[in-house]
Amino acid sequence: MTYKAITYAISFIAIMIILTVAKASAQTNNQNDVNTDSLMVRKIYDEGLVHGESYKNLQYVATKIGARLSGSEQELQAIQWATKMLKEIGLDSVYLQKVVVPHWVRGAAEEARIHSSNSIIKLDVLALGGSIGTNGTLKAKVVEVRSWKELAQLKDSDIKGKIVFFNVALDPREIEVFKAYLAVIEYRASGAKEAARWGGAGALIRSLTLSQDDYPHTGTMSYDEKIPKVPAAALSTNSADKLSDLLKKDPELMVELKMNCETLPERVSYNVIGELHGGKYPDEIITVGGHLDSWDIGQGASDNASGMVQSIEAIRLVKTVLVRPERTVRVILYCNEEHGSRGGAMYAAQSKLAGEKNIAAIESDGGGFMPNGFRIDATQPAKNNIWKWSGIFKPYRVSEFVEGQWGVDISHMKHQTQALITLNCDDQRFFDIHHTAADTFEKMSPREIALGSAALASMLALISQHGL
Numbered sequence: 463m464t465y466k467a468i469t470y471a472i473s474f475i476a477i478m479i480i481l482t483v484a485k486a487s488a489q490t491n492n493q494n495d496v497n498t499d500s501l502m503v504r505k506i507y508d509e510g511l512v513h514g515e516s517y518k519n520l521q522y523v524a525t526k527i528g529a530r531l532s533g534s535e536q537e538l539q540a541i542q543w544a545t546k547m548l549k550e551i552g553l554d555s556v557y558l559q560k561v562v563v564p565h566w567v568r569g570a571a572e573e574a575r576i577h578s579s580n581s582i583i584k585l586d587v588l589a590l591g592g593s594i595g596t597n598g599t600l601k602a603k604v605v606e607v608r609s610w611k612e613l614a615q616l617k618d619s620d621i622k623g624k625i626v627f628f629n630v631a632l633d634p635r636e637i638e639v640f641k642a643y644l645a646v647i648e649y650r651a652s653g654a655k656e657a658a659r660w661g662g663a664g665a666l667i668r669s670l671t672l673s674q675d676d677y678p679h680t681g682t683m684s685y686d687e688k689i690p691k692v693p694a695a696a697l698s699t700n701s702a703d704k705l706s707d708l709l710k711k712d713p714e715l716m717v718e719l720k721m722n723c724e725t726l727p728e729r730v731s732y733n734v735i736g737e738l739h740g741g742k743y744p745d746e747i748i749t750v751g752g753h754l755d756s757w758d759i760g761q762g763a764s765d766n767a768s769g770m771v772q773s774i775e776a777i778r779l780v781k782t783v784l785v786r787p788e789r790t791v792r793v794i795l796y797c798n799e800e801h802g803s804r805g806g807a808m809y810a811a812q813s814k815l816a817g818e819k820n821i822a823a824i825e826s827d828g829g830g831f832m833p834n835g836f837r838i839d840a841t842q843p844a845k846n847n848i849w850k851w852s853g854i855f856k857p858y859r860v861s862e863f864v865e866g867q868w869g870v871d872i873s874h875m876k877h878q879t880q881a882l883i884t885l886n887c888d889d890q891r892f893f894d895i896h897h898t899a900a901d902t903f904e905k906m907s908p909r910e911i912a913l914g915s916a917a918l919a920s921m922l923a924l925i926s927q928h929g930l
């Protein structure tokens with residue numbers, strides 16, 4: 463070996479040693495990161511499961527405030543209560559963001575009856591949110607359809623002056639009930655305008671649930687200013703079946719409908735916002751939130767007192783464990799999600815106007831049952847980072863990360879942030895009580911609520927420490 467060759471060999475060995483040491487050191491750093499992150503998540507869960515406050519708060523919102531439709535006094539109570547809770551946590555700032563919201567009221571309870579030959583049969587019915595009333599009593603013949611296609615195939619004379627009965631069931635073969643619900647939500651949202659387009663006098667919708675019972679499920683609907691407005695209501699699944707069976711025997715039967723709902727002038731409401739400033743990158747913002755309004759029946763315990771209290775708890779857990787996160791974490795309790803989504807829209811508009819640097823927006827509005835992971839809509843680099851953390855979530859059974867998110871409030875942030883993330887929960891029981899009088903506190907589990915809060919807090923903490 464020449465002197466030159468020996469020098470080359472020594473240099474080569476030296477470089478290899480340096481590279482090996484560097485690689486080992488990078489691995490150690492990654493390992494340290496994982497250890498630190500795992501430890502942080504463990505601490506969040508320990509605090510949440512031992513000293514958690516979300517279930518107690520859920521009880522207060524559901525049973526002391528109760529149903530809190532946007533524009534109502536109860537919604538204002540929820541706003542005041544949330545402000546007080548966030549101040550008690552000791553966040554750096556807590557403030558209200560003004561939002562003008564629709565104010566629809568149900569009035570006296572609805573009534574519906576079938577008049578068939580010699581019998582009168584009562585139906586379980588609830589006006590849809592935003593519907594006009596019947597201005598006395600609407601009594602008309604009924605035409606039943608099971609799809610838009612069936613509606614399109616009818617002659618104008620089949621529809622004119624009649625109540626169009628959209629008897630469209632959720633597909634029981636769909637494992638994710640949320641997905642089955644989204645597949646038919648258009649019938650509730652647009653049934654009234656499609657019925658009126660062809661001269662229909664009203665719309666009755668089969669409740670959007672797989673559950674077979676007497677609870678009608680309300681929900682929002684809208685009109686088209688170019689088409690006359692007609693009343694729209696939901697029938698319980700039992701009532702829908704009863705009406706369908708009787709129509710087969712007596713197509714000439716009539717339904718009598720009495721609805722006293724009306725839309726009053728808009729009102730001022732508020733989003734409630736609290737934040738903990740980042741210690742290192744205060745301009746980078748990660749939000750967690752849920753809507754504070756609900757429908758006007760039941761207690762809105764699952765939808766969405768659960769998401770509201772979980773969001774409050776998530777920021778409390780982050781503060782308790784991290785004291786000062788690296789990036790700013792912000793909790794937003796949105797008003798008016800159910801009937802207009804103006805809270806979410808206002809937050810996104812104001813954030814854009816302020817030129818804020820948003821890293822991620824997290825939401826809890828999936829029912830508050832057993833959490834199993836997250837639904838994520840993110841840029842590719844953000845996705846890569848989030849998916850790397852799934853192992854950390856595995857011991858807590860929330861490691862199922864699915865592409866595509868369904869949160870209404872955060873959807874307004876779609877083009878202003880790197881990631882939209884919703885807590886994914888077991889939805890098998892959610893749509894049994896969704897938007898009904900049966901959505902009450904005792905349906906919820908303290909354990910599931912606490913696990914959801916800790917999952918949200920962990921995602922919030924990981925993003926606040928690492929960015930995306």
Ligand SMILES: [Zn+2]
Pocket residue numbers: 753765766799827
């Ligand atoms: Zn909701």
